[in-house]
Structure formats: C-alpha cells, structure tokens
Amino acid sequence: MRRTRSRSDSIREDEELRLPRPPGVFRRFWARHPVVADVLLAALCVLLTLTPAARLDALPEPWAVVRAIVWPLAVLAACATLLWRRRLPLLPAVAAYALDVFFLLAGSPGSSPLLLIAGFSLAVHGSSRAAWAAFGWGVAAVSAVAGALLLTGGVTLQSGLNTVLSTVVLGLIGTLIGVNVGNRQRYIDAVIDRSRQLLVERDQQAQLAAAAERARIAREMHDIVSHSLTVIVALSEGAAATPDHTQARAAASTAAETARSALTEMRSMLGVLRDDDSPLPLAPVEPAQPRETVEAAQRAGYPVTLTVTGTADVPPSVAHALGRIVQEGVTNAMRHAPAVSMIGVSIGYSDDEVRVEVVNDGVSGTDVGAGGFGLRGLTERAAHVHGRLHSGPDGPGRWRLHARLPLSPVVPATTPTPEDPS
Structure with missing residues (x-):
C-alpha cells in the first residue's frame, strides 16, 4: 500500500x-x-x-x-x-x-x-x-x-x-x-x-546498524550467560549433592571462578552501551577456546571429549565463530540432555575449511533448542563467515551439531542462510 x-x-x-x-x-x-x-x-x-x-x-x-x-x-x-x-x-x-x-x-x-x-x-x-x-x-x-x-x-x-x-x-x-x-x-x-x-x-542505515548491533549484543550476551550459568548450575548441584566436603569446596570454587569470568566478559560487553568518553571495545568479546569450554564442562562432571585433527592458520572471525559454536553445542547438551553419557566434540582442520561437530546422547525429545536464540545466533555466526551449520537429531536419543567454516578470506555475508552440509 x-x-x-x-x-x-x-x-x-x-x-x-x-x-x-x-x-x-x-x-x-x-x-x-x-x-x-x-x-x-x-x-x-x-x-x-x-x-x-x-x-x-x-x-x-x-x-x-x-x-x-x-x-x-x-x-x-x-x-x-x-x-x-x-x-x-x-x-x-x-x-x-x-x-x-x-x-x-x-x-x-x-x-x-x-x-x-x-x-x-x-x-x-x-x-x-x-x-x-x-x-x-x-x-x-x-x-x-x-x-x-x-x-x-x-x-x-x-x-x-x-x-x-x-x-x-x-x-x-x-x-x-x-x-x-x-x-x-x-x-x-x-x-x-x-x-x-x-x-x-x-x-534506514541508522536503523539497520542499530538492529545489527542489538543482534550482536544479544548473541554475545546469550553465549556468555547461557554457558556460564549452565556450568554454575551443574557445579552448584554437584556441590550440594556430594557428601565429600573437599569435592563440594572444589565445585564451589570452580563455580565462583566461572561466575567471575562471566562477569568480566559481561562488563566488557556492556561497555559498548556507555555514553562517556572512555575507550570502548569495538571488536566482539573473545570467546573461550574450545579446549577451555571442554575442560569447564569436565570440571562440572560432564563426560565431554575433544578430538582435534590437523592444524591451520584460522582467521580471527572464523576462530570466534568456532569458539562460540563449540560453546553453544556443549551448553545445549548439558542443558537439554538429562541422561547424557557422552558429549563428543571434534574439530578438523584442512587447507580450505574447518569442520566442527558436537554429538551427544541422552536427548529426550526432538525440539532441543528449537525455540531459543542460541542456534539462531550460531547460524548467523556461521553465515557471517560464509559457513554452513546444521543441528538436528542423529538417531534415537542423539543430537548432532555440525558446521563447516571456510578459511579463505571472503566478504562477510549480509543475510544468514543456513544450509545442511552434504
């Protein structure tokens, strides 16, 4: 009209x-x-x-x-x-x-x-x-x-x-x-x-820029809060359930360390919203390395394994997307798989791309993360570097998250288009 x-x-x-x-x-x-x-x-x-x-x-x-x-x-x-x-x-x-x-x-x-x-x-x-x-x-x-x-x-x-x-x-x-x-x-x-x-x-450009910045802040906040709180909840429940005071004290200490790390990241992220003249971080908050994510989940008592094959010089944008994909995949497995007995993280580097896969069992339904912001944010991150991401059931009680991220320098995509890798 x-x-x-x-x-x-x-x-x-x-x-x-x-x-x-x-x-x-x-x-x-x-x-x-x-x-x-x-x-x-x-x-x-x-x-x-x-x-x-x-x-x-x-x-x-x-x-x-x-x-x-x-x-x-x-x-x-x-x-x-x-x-x-x-x-x-x-x-x-x-x-x-x-x-x-x-x-x-x-x-x-x-x-x-x-x-x-x-x-x-x-x-x-x-x-x-x-x-x-x-x-x-x-x-x-x-x-x-x-x-x-x-x-x-x-x-x-x-x-x-x-x-x-x-x-x-x-x-x-x-x-x-x-x-x-x-x-x-x-x-x-x-x-x-x-x-x-x-x-x-x-x-219109100002509105688009504001919307893009809100989406970026929302993705970063979700990744920081979701993963950290999931680890803290798991550690707190473990500390409350164990009769061993030494293990309870170690779990509480790890939970406090995770909370302090999340608070630091959140403070850095919220700094972009300030109006004073102090220098503000314009680059995205650096995510945890895949190995750090796996070690944090292992300290919380989850059976997480990490397999890395090959080496490559990864651009910062691809490294950022890779870290967040691993973090979100492990977090979803910890939150939505109550009977999980295996969480496998595998990263494979080649000359032209990096493949990352997070597989877990113990899934009780087929709508894991379907209504949340995590998977949508991961799809946007993968599309930003011209990558592809797919997440869905992989057999009875199993869930598989798979992504392929190219290593060649490309112009960032403007419209995220998730695709199922073949």
Missing part, C-alpha cells in the same frame, strides 16, 4: 534539510497565495489588453456593436485561462495565440500581454520542450493567418508585419524567461528530492 505524504512530514523533512526562506516579500506572498496571484495576473492582462482597444478608430455601426460585445468577451475568456496556468499550462498558451488570430480576423491587428504570461507559465509549470513547441506552432499559425489576410486584402502589409513581430517578440521573451526559471526550479526540486532520499536512506 502506497503511503501518502502529509504536510507535517514535508515540514519535518524541510526542517531537517534546513532550506532557506524564499527571497523577497512578494515572492513569499505569491508562493503562499497562488490563487490570488493568478487572479491578479488575469485582471492585469485584461486591463492591458482592453485599454489599447478603447483607442481604436470607430468602425461602422454594425461592426462597432459587434466589437463592443465580442471583443471584451474574447479578451475575458482568453485571460481567464490564466486561472488554470499551474494545472493546465498549455491552455493559456493556446488561448494567447488564438487571441492574436482573433485580432487579425476582427480587423484590429495586435498582440496581447497574455503571450508573455502564457509562455512563461508553460515553460515553468509544463516543460521547456512544450513551451518551444507552442511558440513555434503559435507563431506559424499567426503568420499563416496574416499572410492569408494580406493576400485577400483583409489587412495591410504594415499591420500584418506588426502583428507577427509583436507575437514573436512577446512569445519569445516569455518563453526564454520561463525556460530559464523553469529549468532552475526543476533543478532545485531535483536536488531537494535527492536530499530527502538521502535523509531517508540515512535513517
């Missing part, structure tokens, strides 16, 4: 653009009151056209009556078309040249100031091409009528030339001024429209 622009929207955009006020008191008045301006122009045109006609020589009785009635009506009708010069700019131009032809046929050769205003209006409110076309066709029509009347003796050579020359001069002046003003006005309108588009694009 197309959205209609309101006056308040235009005013707000003009305020943001900081457009200057139109110069001159009269120009601002005409801009605010276009109907009044058109009525005054029409009245002035009627006055300047009828005043010379009053000084014409008297005609014989029948023609004097005809001219006294028809002449003012024709002038009024032609000049009244100026009231539509903004919406139908071609109408006054046609009326102006038709009025000159009427003057020739009525035996009173001459031109009306309507030509000036009509040519100007057509060039400003229509187009330069239409103004020049109307000028050419109008002069040709007046010249043709004047030539025909000259051949038949309807007008003298001097009267015909005066009419044609006055038509050319008035029409040319109005068209030239209108073309100059119209082109400048259209250029200014195009610049203003482009500036408005840039304002809209700037706001």
